Every structure is written in C-alpha cells, then in structure tokens.
Amino acid sequence: MEKKLPVAWVECEFKELTSFVIGGDWGKDPDGEYENETELVACIRGSEIKNWDKEKGSTSTIRKIKPTSLKKRALKTGDILIEISGGGPDQPVGRTIYIDEEAIAVNSDYEKVCTNFLRLIRFYEPLNSRFIEKYLTSFYLSGEVVKYQGGSNNLRNLKYKEFETITIPLPPLPEQQRIVAKLDSLFAHLEEVKSRLDKVPELLKQFRQSVLTQAVTGKLTEEWRKGKEFESFKAYNQRINQIRQSYYDDSLVNWKSDIAAWKENGEIGKRPVRPVKLKELPEVEKWEYDDYGDLPIEWGWTRFNDVTYKIGDIDHKMPKDFEGGIPYLSTGNLKSSEDIDFENAKTISRExxxxxxxxxxPEKDDIIFPRYGTIGRNIYVSFDKEFLVSYSCAIVKNIKNEIDPKFVYYVSLSQLTKKEIQKYVVQTTQANIGISSIEKFLFPLAPIEEQAEIVRRIEGLFSKADAIESIYEQLKTQIDNLPQALLAKAFKGALAEQLPSDGDARELLEEINKLKEETKKKK
Known part of the structure; x- marks a missing residue:
C-alpha cells in the first residue's frame, strides 16, 4: 500500500508552479558578421549535463544572439534547464540542471543562455526551485519520464505539454528548504564515498600488474627458491629446442603423408600446407635486457618464439556469414579469458x-594475442571448443608438456611484454604489430618447477583481488542506487522532519495563485 503524504503537503501539477518557460537559442557563429546587432554569450548544451556538478558549464560554447533574445533568455540563479531534445536508446530525454551562483560565475565575461535543445523554466518566488529540480531528477531516475517522450531511437523529444501535467508532491516552504539541505548534505557525503571507491579499480589493476612484475622477475618466488636445485638454464633451453625440432620433424612427416594421400585422391581440394621451418632467431644479447634488471641465476633470457611450437595466424581471407556455423571471433569478442563473447560472434561454414x-x-592451452587495436589484451584458451579467431590475432602454440602454458600467458600480460610491444608496434590509424615482432619478444624463462609455483601464487593473489573487486561492484551498485532511494524517500515526506510551525502547502498554493492573478492584471 502506497504511503500517504504528510498532512501539510499537497499534490499539484508541475505547470501550476512555473512562472516562466521559454526555449533556448543556439544563435549564430561567433566569428560571423551580421547586419543586425548581436552579443556574445556562453551557450549551455545537452552535452554539458553529464558533468554539470563538476564543470558547471565551463565547456559551454560561445555563440552570438540578438540582444532581444538575450533579454528574455539570460540565465540567473535559481533557473532550471530541462532537456527537451536529445537522449538515445539507453538515455531518455528529460534530464535537468540547476543554475546556481557557481554556474553563473563560470565564464563570467559572458551572459549565459541555453541551446534550443533545452528549455528554461522559472518558478514563483514562494517556492524553492532546487526542491523542484530535485523532484524532477527523482522523476527522471524513476523511469517515468519515458512516458512523455517521442521521436526516434537516436533523437528523443520531450512532449513538454504532456510533461508539465505531472504531479508534484509539495511540502511547505520551510520543509522544502530542509529537504534540499538534507539531500545536499547526503549527496556530498555520497560523492566523497564514490570518489574513494572509484580508486579501487585502478588500485586493483596496479596490484595485478605488480604481482606479474614480481612473478616474471623471480621476486615472487625468491624465498621458495632457496635451498632447491634445478636443471641449468642452458640444459633446459637445449631440451626445449630439441622438443621444438621434434615437433617440426613430426609435422613434416605428417605433411608428406598428407601430400601423398592428396595426390592419390586426384589432388582434389586444397593442397596440404607445408609446416613452416623453425626460425633460428639471434641469441639474446645483454643490451636487450639491461633495462629489465637481473634474473635469478637459475633463470635465463630467451625469445617468445623459442618457448612455443609456433606463433601464427589463420589465412587472410574474410569468410562469409553462415548461420548456426562455427564461431569466428574478432578482437571485439575478446573481453578477457573469462569473458569471450561467442553469443554475438560471427559464424562461418565448416568448409x-x-x-x-x-x-x-586455436585449441585448449593456446594463447590468443590480439595484434590490432587492443594489442596484448591476451586470452588463455582454457576449454575445448571449435572456433577461429580472425587474422587480427596471433595464435600462440604452447609446449605444454615442458613449459607451463599459464606461465607463458602471465608473462605475456606483464609490463615486460608491454614494453616489448612498444619496441615493435607500428603506429598507424590503428596500432598493430607483426607476428615476426612477437616472435622476437624477450622472455624470462624460469625452471619448470618454479613456473608451476609462480602460476599457483599469481592465481592465489588474483583470486583475492577478484574477491575485492566483487565486493567493490556490489558496493558501487548500492551506492549508485542510493540517490534514487534517497530522493524517493524525500518526496514521500520521510527524509526531513515536519514541524507544526511550517504551515501548510495549500497556503503556499493560494499565494502562488494570487501572484498569477496579479500578473494577469499587469498584462
């Protein structure tokens, strides 16, 4: 059951409270020359609304309008502007801003007006216009405003004639003032909390990067390493090279077998692709890693190419859409290893x-390495599924029996790899990096036993960061919803105290009606 308003409150239509309503004026180019006299003004647009509380219209644009227009439209303290055109699919039209002394003082060399996408509204003196503006904000946040808009998805229009008939719950003036003061105090406190909370994502990002930096330099497992014996880096590296060579040799044997079968079948279909010969990249020289500091003596520097079977991309051909087919992912579908958007991905035929x-x-335990735009926002494939990624991504084939694939993955996310990317990235209209460059990246190779411990520690620390992030998201949602909840409470009369000495809002309405009559007589 809906709570009734306090006894001294009254409901009335919005239009009963307005003393002056006029559309804005976009004016003309400030650098133009015109026959009629014009004046420079600061014109407030819909784009100023989003950051109004912080910027107070400091980004408004300078225009020229006629003095007669300025006389009617010059803004003053206590005015309210309401958006009558704008919005979009996810943002209804009807947002409001309150013009206070601070807003008037911004760009003080110019008078202020609003664009014709906004409407200027003034109220009768016995009212607190900030109270009205806060109610309009509450009305907007409630979603009720969509009932009063028309237009297309890209441009919404407020049906003002209908909108001005909305009902306003009106308390006596002293209570209006107490409600405004209370809301201002609570909102200021909320902003402080939000400001502190907004630092959490960046702090968590820095924490994760710090963990990765400690991990790929050996500092994360420094104590764990003490007293343990490992295979030498030289021996381990040679063994990896032998495994890579064996992989290539086996691939070559399989290819020759495939070629023979293809010829036997009358060379129908595409000729099997010959395996790419293993690349022999130059050994890492000291000057290349001087900026990265020393590694533990059990570790060594090698190249990304030399810790993988191969790094490559699919054929550079854009396939046609095929409904219900196999997912074909672009970089836009790759949010994170835990968030791959298969649902909205393009699908292609099996052929x-x-x-x-x-x-x-791409297969399980591979790494997907975007090469365009979001370079280095890499994905670890932790699942078995048929799919492809476009040639805008490289696919890294891990030597998973001898090198922990997740160790390679975490190295690929580290600041070290980000610095390697910057060495080779090509800055055009869209930043990109070649596969041959990725192959040259420096790679800090730890003993296989230590790789597993590093992965375990990284994931343990990341799990704690994820838990904090989850709490942050919950708190952020609660805090984001608080303004609407506080406003709803305020306009039910449940936020500020009602005092017998406040009088009755009906008396306030009578006073407004008298002012209306006096205004009519003067006309």
Whole structure:
C-alpha cells in the first residue's frame, strides 16, 4: 500500500508552479558578421549535463544572439534547464540542471543562455526551485519520464505539454528548504564515498600488474627458491629446442603423408600446407635486457618464439556469414579469458573453417594475442571448443608438456611484454604489430618447477583481488542506487522532519495563485 503524504503537503501539477518557460537559442557563429546587432554569450548544451556538478558549464560554447533574445533568455540563479531534445536508446530525454551562483560565475565575461535543445523554466518566488529540480531528477531516475517522450531511437523529444501535467508532491516552504539541505548534505557525503571507491579499480589493476612484475622477475618466488636445485638454464633451453625440432620433424612427416594421400585422391581440394621451418632467431644479447634488471641465476633470457611450437595466424581471407556455423571471433569478442563473447560472434561454414585453419587454429592451452587495436589484451584458451579467431590475432602454440602454458600467458600480460610491444608496434590509424615482432619478444624463462609455483601464487593473489573487486561492484551498485532511494524517500515526506510551525502547502498554493492573478492584471 502506497504511503500517504504528510498532512501539510499537497499534490499539484508541475505547470501550476512555473512562472516562466521559454526555449533556448543556439544563435549564430561567433566569428560571423551580421547586419543586425548581436552579443556574445556562453551557450549551455545537452552535452554539458553529464558533468554539470563538476564543470558547471565551463565547456559551454560561445555563440552570438540578438540582444532581444538575450533579454528574455539570460540565465540567473535559481533557473532550471530541462532537456527537451536529445537522449538515445539507453538515455531518455528529460534530464535537468540547476543554475546556481557557481554556474553563473563560470565564464563570467559572458551572459549565459541555453541551446534550443533545452528549455528554461522559472518558478514563483514562494517556492524553492532546487526542491523542484530535485523532484524532477527523482522523476527522471524513476523511469517515468519515458512516458512523455517521442521521436526516434537516436533523437528523443520531450512532449513538454504532456510533461508539465505531472504531479508534484509539495511540502511547505520551510520543509522544502530542509529537504534540499538534507539531500545536499547526503549527496556530498555520497560523492566523497564514490570518489574513494572509484580508486579501487585502478588500485586493483596496479596490484595485478605488480604481482606479474614480481612473478616474471623471480621476486615472487625468491624465498621458495632457496635451498632447491634445478636443471641449468642452458640444459633446459637445449631440451626445449630439441622438443621444438621434434615437433617440426613430426609435422613434416605428417605433411608428406598428407601430400601423398592428396595426390592419390586426384589432388582434389586444397593442397596440404607445408609446416613452416623453425626460425633460428639471434641469441639474446645483454643490451636487450639491461633495462629489465637481473634474473635469478637459475633463470635465463630467451625469445617468445623459442618457448612455443609456433606463433601464427589463420589465412587472410574474410569468410562469409553462415548461420548456426562455427564461431569466428574478432578482437571485439575478446573481453578477457573469462569473458569471450561467442553469443554475438560471427559464424562461418565448416568448409571455411577447414580452409582458414590449415596453417593454425586455436585449441585448449593456446594463447590468443590480439595484434590490432587492443594489442596484448591476451586470452588463455582454457576449454575445448571449435572456433577461429580472425587474422587480427596471433595464435600462440604452447609446449605444454615442458613449459607451463599459464606461465607463458602471465608473462605475456606483464609490463615486460608491454614494453616489448612498444619496441615493435607500428603506429598507424590503428596500432598493430607483426607476428615476426612477437616472435622476437624477450622472455624470462624460469625452471619448470618454479613456473608451476609462480602460476599457483599469481592465481592465489588474483583470486583475492577478484574477491575485492566483487565486493567493490556490489558496493558501487548500492551506492549508485542510493540517490534514487534517497530522493524517493524525500518526496514521500520521510527524509526531513515536519514541524507544526511550517504551515501548510495549500497556503503556499493560494499565494502562488494570487501572484498569477496579479500578473494577469499587469498584462
């Protein structure tokens, strides 16, 4: 059951309280020359609304309007502006801003007006216009405003004639003032809390990067390493090279077998792709890693190419859409390892899937390395599923029996790799990096036993960060919803005290009606 308003409150239509309503004036180019006299003004647009509380219209644009227009539209303290055109699919029209002394003082060399996408509203003197503006904000946040808008998805229009008939719960003036003061105090406190809370994501980002930096330099496992014996870096590195060579040799044997079968079948279909010969990259020289500091003596520097079977991309051909087919992901579908958007991905035919993946395809324990735009926002494939990623991504094939794939993945996310990216990235209209450059990246190789411990520690610390992030998200949602809850409470008469000495809002309405009559007589 809906709570009734306090006894001294009254409900009335919004239009009963307005003394002056006029549309804005966008004016003309400030650098133009015109026959009629014009004056420079600061014109407040809809784009100023979002950051109004902080910027107070400091980003408003300078225009020229006629003196007669300025005389009617010059803003003053206590005015309210309401958005009558704008909005979009996710943002209804009807947002409001309150013009206070601070807003008037901004760009003080110019008088202020609003654009024709806004409407200027003034109220009769016995009212607190900030109280009205806060109610309009509450009305907007409640979602009720959508009932009063029309237009297309890209441009919404407020049906003002209908909107001005909305009902306003009106308390006596002293209570209006107490409600405004109370809301201002609570909102100021909320802003302080939000300001502190807004630092959490960046702090967590820094924490995760710090963990990765400690991990790839050996500092994270410094104590764990003490007293343990490991295979030498030289021996481990040679063993990896032998495994890579064996992988290539086996691939070559399989290819020769595939070629023979292809010829036997009359060379139908695409010729099997010959495995790419292992690249012999130059050994890492000291000058290349001087800026990264020393590694533990059990570790050594190598290259990204030399800790993987291969790094490559699919054929550079854009396949056609095929409904219900195999997912074909672009970088836009790759949010994180835990958030791959298969649902909205393009799908392709099996024929295209087979043709495009002849050189390489993503499989479990591979790493997807975006090469365009979001370079280095890498994805670890932790699942078995048929899919492809576009050639805007490299696919990293891990030597998973000899090098922990997740160790390679975490190195690829570290600041060290980000610095390597900056060495080779090509800055054009869209930043990009070649596969041959990725292959050259420096890689700090730890003993296999230590890799597993590093992964365990990283994931333990990341799990704690994730838990904090989850709490942060819950708190943020609660705090984001608080203004609406406080406003709703205020306009039910449950936020500020009602005092017998306040009088009755009906008396206030009578006073407003007298002012209306006096105004009519003067006209």
């Amino acid at each position: 295209d899937y087979i043709a495009l993946s002849r050189k390489i395809k």
